[in-house]
Amino acid sequence: MKKIVLYGAGAVSKNIIKMLNPGKCQVIAIVDKNKRGRYDPPKKGLWWDIPVSWGGDILSPQSLKDISFDYVLICSDLYQCEMRQTLQKLEIPNEKIINASNNDFEFDYRHFYMSSLYTRNASPSHEALVELTDCEIFDYVICRELMLRRKRYIEDFQMQINDDYVRLSTIELISARIRNMGLDGSIAEAGVYKGDTAKYINEMFPERKLYLFDTFDSFNKDVMSKENGNVSDSFIDTFKDTSAELVMNKMKYPEHCIIKKGVFPDTTAGLENEEWAFVSLDMDLYESTYSGLRFFWPKLQKHGYIIIHDCLHHQETAGRNAMPAGRAVDRFCEEEGINYVPVTDVYGSVVLTK
Ligand SMILES: C[S@@+](CC[C@H](N)C(=O)[O-])C[C@H]1O[C@@H](n2cnc3c(N)ncnc32)[C@H](O)[C@@H]1O
Structure with a gap:
């Protein structure tokens, strides 16, 4: 007392x-x-x-x-x-x-x-x-x-110093909603890097299959150069400090994780009939993000969710969204006649639901 x-x-x-x-x-x-x-x-x-x-x-x-x-x-x-x-x-x-x-x-x-x-x-x-x-x-x-x-x-969750609470708690609320609605379907993250978000996703969906898409060897130079012109080796080197093994070692339920190593969307081959309950898209690039939306959306369960990172930060430079991922989402939403919910996390994620 x-x-x-x-x-x-x-x-x-x-x-x-x-x-x-x-x-x-x-x-x-x-x-x-x-x-x-x-x-x-x-x-x-x-x-x-x-x-x-x-x-x-x-x-x-x-x-x-x-x-x-x-x-x-x-x-x-x-x-x-x-x-x-x-x-x-x-x-x-x-x-x-x-x-x-x-x-x-x-x-x-x-x-x-x-x-x-x-x-x-x-x-x-x-x-x-x-x-x-x-x-x-x-x-x-x-x-x-x-x-x-x-x-x-x-x-x-042993949250780390630089973790983004708003982003993670948004994903956690989504996971609770999916559970409460009894939604079936697998989980995916495309753009995993060192697995620092994927490890929370794995923990929030303990019984679900979690597909992890990444080169696990940084951005692919050809893919990146296509939309950014010349890309320096030093930028590519920044994201090389990872591996599938390093990511898997962070997972609480590694038995449910499936590594899809290589350039997205090539790595989706064979998954055309998989159904998705929740997807985190965090590949930063315009084409990769757009192809991610095109791949996952048709097989997203009704009431399922896709969260896309890096969409709204530095938004609207010269009247246009300066974030490549944000531009990909804008295009996709316009084509599909849908809208997103902006999230106030550090890099401005957006959430789509069916
Ligand atoms: C910003 S990092 C992901 C960060 C991670 N989600 C996190 O929260 O810690 C972007 C990752 O996307 C990967 N990536 C981007 N485009 C890709 C593509 N087309 N295929 C495979 N991986 C890609 C890069 O290799 C990089 O590891």
Whole structure:
């Protein structure tokens, strides 16, 4: 049971009180610079279930010096900066301070999300807030759910520093939808490189066949030169540091993975009758992406999904999508009379569904 102090006796503290999980924490004091007298608790919510060991009088922030507690929660939107300074002057250790005020929580959430693209660890303060709360407030539920979700990615999927949470969680939601709809069909990734997305796909579809299409030896120079003119050897060399073996070693269920090594779409020979539930297209090139759509779409199950990476980043240079994969998708959608859903991941994926 964590002992917590609320700093700020106003409206924010009442919302925070309603979020607290009585099974995990106990309010042992409420402090405020200006207010004195009895604390006026919220009329509704979980307040009455929270074991409160303090007498009910609002104390001064200075009294924190004499109280033993685990966390102090800053509960004010307006005075959050001033409160933090006061706590620092009182030499309260940073790891005991949680800014639970609305603005900062949301700001911090975004900061947490952005920074978490680069760092594996949530800040201790956020971990603590997630641990202490059992949210009843809509906005907070969303934030908390997202935070918990991301935390689970870090723990369950061993998410790596540069992994794109939005891309991966989109694929995970798609996998859940496919499972819930009882859709049959195999899974594929075309454009695997080192398998850093494929390994998550393999984990998200544990019982399905996963076809992995790539040269496993970088972009094919002829294919690439056709659409890009002269391609330097040094660019090709950048993507050579992979192999089918390296990719397979990352797979949790390698027994379900089928390597299709060579230039796509030649490597699709023999798979004309295969049906697909989910496909990730990540070959970057215009022709490869277009041929991928032409190959997979007719045999995509009704309600199946194709996610195409690298479509919207640097979009619309001089009025036209500058991303080759994006242009291939635009052409395909126009020809088929269909549309896509843009995804806010790092390189602007798009999703097609039937
Ligand atoms: C951007 S990387 C894929 C990244 C990977 N999906 C990931 O998330 O880590 C693009 C890959 O597509 C492969 N590729 C592109 N066009 C191809 C084609 N026509 N046939 C086979 N592989 C191709 C390249 O060799 C390269 O490994």
